[in-house]
Amino acid sequence: MTRYVAIGDSFTEGLGDTLPDGTQRGWADLVAAGLAVGEKQTIQYANLAIRGRLLEPIVTEQLDAALALDPKPTLLSLNGGGNDMMRPGGDMSRLVTLTEMALRRCADAGVPVLLLSGADPSERLPFGSMMRRRGEMLTEAMRPFADRFDLTFVDVFHDQEIRRGAYWSADRLHLNAAGHRRVASLALTALGHSTEAHVIDPGPEEPRRVLAEVRYYREHVLPWVNRRLRGHSSGDERTGKYLDWVSIGAA
Template identity: 40%
Template sequence: MTYQRFVALGDSCTEGLDDLLPDGRYRGWADRVASVLDAPGFRYANLGVRGRRLDQMLVEQVPSAAALEPDLVVIFGGGNDVMSGASSAVIARRVDELVRAVTSFAPTVAVFTLSDISHRMPFGWRLRPRITALNDAVRLAASRYGAVLVDVADDECVHDSRYFGPDRLHLSSLGHRRLAGHLLSALEIPFDASWLTPLEGSAAPASVADHLRWLRDQVLPVAYSRSRNRLIGRQPGDGFRPKRPELAPLSLRPPVAG
């Protein structure tokens, strides 16, 4: 099937964090998918904003997406709901409301499950039940509302650190490429099969020094920032705008942020 009006919704993963281009822009799975779909008349918008939860996407991104009259909408989100401590019941409700809303106006909608990254996080065992609840809700909503399910929950590559960035949470360029491959496969659109070919060899095991640097450079600054923002009533993503708020040809790139 040919798509000409592609809109991506989501959080930092949709924005493309940790898939950095030489010119300072973020690429990410959505840009990579758009590059495969690109053809005369094709236009693409990316409404993803880092830090956004599913309920925020419903309020902030869905109305904008509906106004663009897309023929393909892809949703990637839920990680911030899991990290923020939302209950399993709240997460399930948010998933249902979001998928129901998007499928009401877009003829083709695709939704992702999340890989289990709990083993990468401090006290990650506390996240696992919420990740399971999120994935169960995504599968149910996809079935209920006729969305395309991109189920990456059991992708073994989640255990290969080369698919993740320095914080061990966001995807690296290789991870974004693999995610794009999973989506294109689910949509039955031809693409470079190497995107889904597992990397040769294995990642070098992290040393004690690596873990300490990760805690110092990645975990503690994020924990401090979240605590500070909570005190002043600021939420993750506040002040950031979508990198491609309007449908436009892929060749028309947004300016470098900052």
């Protein structure tokens, strides 16, 4: 039986793919459901990801909890570093080192890994050029890990389709439901499950208007800056949504 555990930040928690009851779904939940359908049997799934988390607690606290699950995972997905990249003076070499240490721990534990680079939000962000530069560095440094650790690597960062605005939430930083479906289809295909990549109607890109930009900065950028200045995170006092195995059926 497949036992899939996901660790990471808001990308893996599923922020932006909000269900009618207010809960977050996201690509990892969709991958779990896709694995169950593909294997035609119930699988076990855990998701320890927490929004706002930096890479170090992901590859220490979350990874510790993931490897301690009983029975142990047969697949672990890892993504992180996006929050680190937004901090001043972000050290990409340190992120690569932390990722390599985590992958070595998984290899030593005999747990296969699905490693993903995050989607590229840089085209519509005020600090976009810095984000793209750092994202390029981190993604390219991770690519050789596929052969070194015999893992599955999904390069979402260079997926051109998902860079379109229609795949992103109003904050321009998190994917929406369509974006998470796109990532899930890429991941399932990489894992060997024949899945058509999710694509939405192209349509025209929404033009940027002055009032809309002012509203965006007021509703999304300034609150983020205020949290940073106060040393707070959107994930403070939160836990992962599935801390132990839950059953995901094939239906």
